[in-house]
Amino acid sequence: MTYVFLQNYWWCLIALLGGLLVALMFVQGANCQLGNRKLDDSQKRMILNATGRKWELTFTTLVTFGGAYFASFPPFYSTSFGGAYWVWVLLLITFVFQAVSYEFQHKKGNLLGVKGFRIALIVNGFLAPFLVGTAVGTFFTGSPFTVDKLAIAAPSSPVISTWGSPWHGLEALGQAHAVDLGLTLIFLTSILGALYILSQVDDEGILAQARRTVKALIVPFLLTFLSWAVVLLLRKGFAVAPDGTIFMEPFKYLHNLLQMPVALVMLLAGVVLVLLGIWKGAFTKSRNGFWFAAPGTVLVVMTVFFLAGFNGTAYYPSNTDLQSSLTLANSSSSFFTLKVMTWVSLLIPFVVAYIAFAWRAMDKKKISQDDIREGVNQY
């Protein structure tokens, strides 16, 4: 195992975790349905219990995504979290409210009432994918930071990585291309959520609404996704020369796609699977569209990460000081840390296996009115 191999391997794992996180944000997408006026209270409660069995997986994937990023590329964690402060804090607050909203929502004495916690879930449903999408969008537009390793020896201003904008992350909202990815993720996770509901809930009214949702979101999703993808392939990218110097290269991401056939195949396969899932959910009686769209999402998101970091590309570029940009080579953990974690990562298939086993056991019977009757543990 060479150092370069391990850096690439860990970027693949980060990409995989990112892909899984977005796919598992079907929880957020499905929770957006809690604001649907055409659903009555018991139907909303069935949706709540359908996502309630899974929200912790999404949450845990977010935590692990953060932990793995911290471990394998610490300068990214330091730069992005410490710099884009408000984006991460906002994301945190919505997720924290989400975490308690399930347990508290229908309990007496919860102060905010059912409505209050449902609003929290809906806000998380929109805001979480939007913020994650916009943050990933800055992988291609750049962020205003400077890295000065010598700063730690200076007593007056010892911070190595400093952010150039007083908006601390919110300035990304002024970058249309990054925002476009945020909007894409809102529509995508809402579609995934509706497909998940289709696969999990036994209630005709809910199923009809879910299909309507998928149909209604096809156009906005395709518009935002395609516009983002086209701009990406046409824009200048942050390239890394063999000596580590960062420079702007026209059509960099298009070049990446063409020069990495694996990424191209993954992207095409992912897009086909997502579209197939959408078609099944919107235009057929099939209820298993989720099982096409979710893996498709994982593949597409992984490709996005591959385009950002592989083939001599700076995955977290600085648009104020180009040479401060973070690359896989200049921001990874040490050789030995990556090696240790690689051994640990061999346990991932085992973890995935027991999650799949438990998921299967719990989902044998679909969610119905029976799951929200008195005397049953429920949210």
Next chain:
Amino acid sequence: MDVVIWSRVQFAMTAAYHWLFVPLTLGLAFAMAIMETLYVVKKDEFWKKAAQFWIKLFAINFAVGIATGIILEFEFGTNWSNYSWFVGDMFGAPLAIEGILAFFMEATFFAVMFFGWEKVSPKFHLASTWLTGIGATISAYWILVANGWMQNPVGTTFNPDTVRSEMASAIAFWQVISNPVAVSKFFHSVTSGWVTGGIFVVGVSAWYLLKNRHVEFAKRSMLIGAIVGLVGSGAVMLSGDSSGVHAAEFQPMKLAAAEGLKDGGKRAAFTIVPGVKIPGMLSILATHDLDGFVPGINDILNGYTDAEGNVIPSVEEKMAMGREALDALATYRSLKESDPAAAAAALEVLRANERYMGYGHLEKPEDVIPPVGVVFWAFRFMIGFGMLIALVLLLCAIGLWKSKLESWKWLLWAAIICIPLAYITGQCGWVVAEVGRQPWTIQGILPVNVAISSLSAAAVKTTFFVFLAVFALFLVIEIRILLGAIRKGPDFVEPEKR
């Protein structure tokens, strides 16, 4: 207040708040798993209903624990940017391993435990209940490996090229995960969770006995709670002893502050409260030797010779060496391309003084003294309340055994009062551990004022008050819901006395 203070206050608040929920998760998990095991083994529906009741309370507590854990993880990056840059190699690894090994286990099997009573077999359900508790415990281990390294940074070397503390070999990794500070911290923290879980079950059961409700349920639950709590108490005392020895060895200033010991020496006395001392006791506790030398605050400031004859430099000397290390780092980085020979010489100077590099950031020697009064009293409350809780647990067990508990109303009230005391005890323990090691985020290497992010004080102040409001709201809701569920009680008809 400046950004360093606000960052510290925010992190301290988040950590303290998180620790309100974690101990109950750790302790109650095992109490309810034992009850469910009794159900599966004895096929007695009573234990199923009992386990279901405690699992309901567990679930109310669990959600806020998870929610606050992620805030801590993110705050390492958001508020301690330099720290996460400096330690990512070492600190991130346990965090990632924690995620892969523990969090998924907790998350997956909690869902099965909570929703799965009618969906999976009793044995699968039982396994899920145990695995939820085991997942929480494994999680505690990995995060305490990270925390233990901050208290005693073993196994890493400073890399001047990346400006990070890095692990370089399998031995180094082993040193990190078997760090004695981490191991004793793990046992101390987890078993203190058992005490909290145990006294929670005992206290709630005591309330039912006082109200003459669910009497049989309360007594049987109380027995399980008392056993978990007493085992926890014993283990807390043992691990607390080794924590004291480790503090003396690796963080003598923390021990001196906890004891309010200005001038140390051999046969040092242990202060119970100001003015009441046990001669020689501190030396025994800290070194397991009556003649063991325990340095006081002034000894550490002025330098001393330890029991093994090592000369420990004064803080002023350490600061001078630290500044030399920082200057050498600057020289090395600026000359490494243009003048390799000069850079190599600077590197040698850096290596010679590296262990005191953090001291180079201090302004004056007194900066190394933590807030003595806070640490001193927190230490005493921790020990005092901890022993009181152990005594109450023991008396409850005796009362149950002699069938006299219901008539010992004072003891039942004491058990209820011990629930908040257990929380105060846990908080005091963390105050000793964390306030006692100020000003260091990493002992001797990185002081808090260098570990921060480049943020304005106003930004951190704003998020502090936002989190404060959110935490206060959740705490009020949590307590109301928990009390409501306790008032409602378990959902079954009382079995006959056995």
